[in-house]
Amino acid sequence: MKTAQVSGNKIVIKEVSNIRLNDRKGAILKVLGSGLCGSDIVKFRENIVSDGTVLGHEIVGIIEEINSETSFQKGDRIVTSHHIPCGKCDYCRHGNVSMCEHFKSTNIIPGGFSEYVFISEEHLQNVAYKVPQNITNEIISFYEPLGCCIRAIKRCDLLPEDKVLVIGLGSIGLLMGEGLKALGYKVYGCDLIPERIELANSFGIESFNSYDISDFSKLIVEKSGGINAVFMTSGADKALDVALCSVNKGGKILVFSSTPKNSGYPNNEIYYKELTVLGSYSPSPKDLKESYDMLCSGKVNVKGITTVYTLENIQKAFEDTIGNKIFKAYISIGEI
Ligand SMILES: [Zn+2]
Numbered sequence: 001m002k003t004a005q006v007s008g009n010k011i012v013i014k015e016v017s018n019i020r021l022n023d024r025k026g027a028i029l030k031v032l033g034s035g036l037c038g039s040d041i042v043k044f045r046e047n048i049v050s051d052g053t054v055l056g057h058e059i060v061g062i063i064e065e066i067n068s069e070t071s072f073q074k075g076d077r078i079v080t081s082h083h084i085p086c087g088k089c090d091y092c093r094h095g096n097v098s099m100c101e102h103f104k105s106t107n108i109i110p111g112g113f114s115e116y117v118f119i120s121e122e123h124l125q126n127v128a129y130k131v132p133q134n135i136t137n138e139i140i141s142f143y144e145p146l147g148c149c150i151r152a153i154k155r156c157d158l159l160p161e162d163k164v165l166v167i168g169l170g171s172i173g174l175l176m177g178e179g180l181k182a183l184g185y186k187v188y189g190c191d192l193i194p195e196r197i198e199l200a201n202s203f204g205i206e207s208f209n210s211y212d213i214s215d216f217s218k219l220i221v222e223k224s225g226g227i228n229a230v231f232m233t234s235g236a237d238k239a240l241d242v243a244l245c246s247v248n249k250g251g252k253i254l255v256f257s258s259t260p261k262n263s264g265y266p267n268n269e270i271y272y273k274e275l276t277v278l279g280s281y282s283p284s285p286k287d288l289k290e291s292y293d294m295l296c297s298g299k300v301n302v303k304g305i306t307t308v309y310t311l312e313n314i315q316k317a318f319e320d321t322i323g324n325k326i327f328k329a330y331i332s333i334g335e336i
């Protein structure tokens with residue numbers, strides 16, 4: 001089978017021997033496609049993963065072979081995420097499921113950018129769902145990223161009709177905005193790239209250019225009457241300044257992106273304005289279920305965000321994403 005592997009500063013297609021179920025519990029999926037996640041880009045660009053790693057985890061596939069206690073059957077088109085929390089450890093009990101050791105150790109094998117993958121019985125039991133016929137592979141590939149957004153939103157514990165600002169209007173910013181809208185909040189957005197601002201506005205996220213931070217913060221305070229929470233989907237240099245100038249006293253800043261370097265801790269802003277700063281990384285099975293329901297019911301709109309690439313063209317998908325040429329890449333793998 002073909003896999004796309006990290007090899008230095010390239011992604012190369014390598015033929016490896018077919019993955020087999022043997023006597024394991026779980027399933028072999030024929031991968032139909034996989035979204036290219038921002039975290040895949042970071043792992044590749046920052047050389048965090050070793051050569052031979054197969055990235056990709058936002059997968060949709062067809063069950064090719066199965067040995068499971070669940071009701072899934074051969075031929076089912078399913079979506080799954082990659083990690084499962086234990087639910088019992090100290091991290092899990094405090095709601096920090098993505099810090100759970102078991103969560104980090106579970107995965108789809110070898111990774112989503114592959115013609116076939118193995119998923120365990122635990123995946124089938126906790127984070128896999130059958131995809132309704134009317135939902136496309138591209139749409140359902142937002143299952144895991146939207147789950148991440150839902151978890152971030154829930155962590156902010158907002159009040160109904162709170163006003164929120166999304167900083168960074170790339171694919172994850174749009175998705176965050178869509179999730180926030182679906183949950184009933186008034187969403188504003190900002191970015192520095194005009195095309196992104198335009199697309200966000202077409203999604204109903206009232207968005208502006210935040211190039212001039214003081215002009216922007218005045219405008220956003222005037223428009224909103226006070227931003228209750230800021231969602232940082234951008235790790236750009238000035239993003240934290242934009243957040244601090246825009247958030248209301250007593251507000252929340254949700255950190256949802258890595259930055260190239262630690263940019264300093266705004267102690268006095270947090271203290272005098274009684275701000276709450278929260279981080280949010282990966283979703284729990286409950287957030288994923290909510291994401292699945294939202295995508296299947298059409299409550300969130302993800303149309304027009306993705307650009308499709310073939311597995312052979314995956315290097316270009318990485319390059320175009322890094323070069324900000326596209327919003328979100330979807331790698332079509334086994335689709336006819
Ligand atoms: Zn992802």
Ligand SMILES: [Zn+2]
Binds near residue numbers: 085087088089103
């Ligand atoms: Zn745990």
